[in-house]
Amino acid sequence: MPKKVGIAAVAQNAGVESKDNFYDQSYKITKEILDKAGLKREELETIISAASDIFHGGISCANSYYWETTGAFLKPGSRQDGESLFAFFYGVMRILSGDYDTALVIALCKGSENPENDACTLMYADPFYQRMIGMNETMAAAMQMRIYMERYGIAEEQCAKVVVKNLANALGNPYAHRKGRFTVDDVLGSDRIIDPLTQMQIAPKSEGMVALLLASEEKAKKLTSKPVWFRGFGNSIDHYYIGDRDLLDSPLKTAAARAYKMAGISRPRKEIDIAEITEPYAFQELIWCEDLGFCGPGEGGKMIDSGATQKTGDIPVNPSGGVLANNPYVSRGLQRVVEATLQLRGEAGERQVDKKMKTALAHGTHGFAGQCHAVAILGV
């Protein structure tokens, strides 16, 4: 059985609304990644996709719709729902089992054909209690932000700085959906959606076909001269009812601890060179940095003030612009892995972080106020 799993190639499309239909988009990305790896469809062994019926343009059983466009015709495969990092992990398992030497992991979400994200996230709410009061991800996030500011004295301005940083980073990312140079005042002056969240602090709704080719150690070395290696994974989930949870004690701590243990990381701030994390709401980047151990509890505000998470800082966070710049809901976790891979390979173009890098972290979250988190560690 192989000891190591490598990433042999990556591909993604742009987040803006595309005139290409779903089939064309997913076919093109599949073709692109196979071409990059120099692999024929016939040689590809298994396909794990990620998609969610609720984010799938009103078509149920998402994999039933797109199966053949992902190169999976008459091939063994499976699908993960909701979080594309699950599919990444499942792909890794399939390689480690020794049954397969290559696995295509592909996340599919055509945001432009979906209703607003929160029309979908409302359907996470149970139909009896939470849905009646309109609970959705943005409402849950607003409550989480309020508690965060009150418990640790975090200022709205500090949260807004995340938007300023990430949308400026996105200027270097040709795939980003939303980008630009903005000020803290621009961010705080945008429409108030659910207090204290303003429009610019909330991620958009984007397109995203994101693909990654996994291979066993030997095969990866044959397919690419610059393999990036899987080093660790962890995920965790919290209680369901939001009132049963401490929204500042997130399962991300457990997820990160698991990933760090598998990767042999004991000092994340020092050992991780760059992090791509899922921050659908600006303040969440600050909390997630705390939970990932990049700083202490309540120190997320100080951390953004210090510039440590800037592209030039000691631990750049979201040099791609993150999810605030590009939010293909289900695909965003895998997109973090793709961005982290590009950084480690030195192929991130204008968004490339200018330092020698060995280890990168990719993070995904979904659910009310981060009910579920997943963390992947990559290395060269």
Added chain:
Amino acid sequence: MGNPVAIIGIGQTEHGKRMDVAYPELVREAVVRVYEDAGLEPDDIEGIVSGTMPSMMEGVALTHFYLADAMASKGKTILKTETCGSTGMSLAHTAYYWVSSGIADLVMAVGHEKMNEGDSQATMTTVGDPFYQRYFISGAPGVFSMQSQMWSVRYGLAEEKIRDAAAFISLTHHDSAFDNPYAHIKKRLTAEEIKTARIITYPVRLWDVCPNSDGACAVIFASQKMVKKLGIKKAAWVKGVGFSGEEQFFGDSDKAVWQSAVLAVRQAYSQAGIKNPLKELDVAEVYNPFTFQEMMFYECFGFCELGEAPDMVLRGSFTRNGDLPCDPSGGTLCTNPIGATGLIRTAEAALQVMGKAGDHQIPGAKLALSHAMGGIDQFNGIMIVGSEL
């Protein structure tokens, strides 16, 4: 295949119209039972994989959130596998690869559905693309009836013969369900009643079709190390897995010889070293929501030659006393909580090789096949389990 993997615990609900419980309570019932069966606590488990049919079925999306407490999953590593009707089998596969990869030693798979809280046929109609297929595919029976017509025409099967064979299957499965404490539809039928029941979609009649069931199934998979450590005597070892998928537009390919079924079973047989399934397998839990389709599976799985299934059925080859007993649990025909159904097939196969199937035990069963299918005639998955490593 990777590290050896065994099934060491099974929990099922009493499937049926369960208006006495809410959806999370239903799931809880299966989860409590699997822990009792395996003699384990939720704390012992490293990972959980759950799955169901699409969110439209019950009106709640991404149910791993809603059911987190029912599955006692707080703080655990979680995955969410869904592949349409084959979800239950894909859950078993996920748990298998998780343990087989060496990443975990104990993983629980949970499949669930509460179909009586939604409209299953309306939901399944939305599986078809919105431009072409949705207008003329209403729910599941339409597609599968057309498939059985294609099959009967291909092999020139006399209408009367396949009708008789389908009635035979329906009658024996509904009888078998009386011996399965968890089965949904338990009804003594006559061949005449079955053959004259109201038409659903020609040639499929009422007793040729599975019901809408509420139900959940939980199965615990363990590594060899863990089986030893826990001192488990009765385990069902995974001998082979296979899966294959086809395209969405079902007019584009041959469904009379169902390629994904043929390829999935070939993959599993090759891993399990099975050359003559009819002889080597002791029991099969075939995913049979439609009587006519069950016969096609017998052919695709090599239990008989192409076009021969109706004759073999009428000879009694697949009854509980036959050469290869199929669906002694009553199968999907009598119980179909879709997201759980494929996993129930694996669970029933495991119970058989562990000798724990109770009144529907096939004496001496050592090697069993389980199967699920899904999509618009698109997906087939197989897991073969055996009593020995």
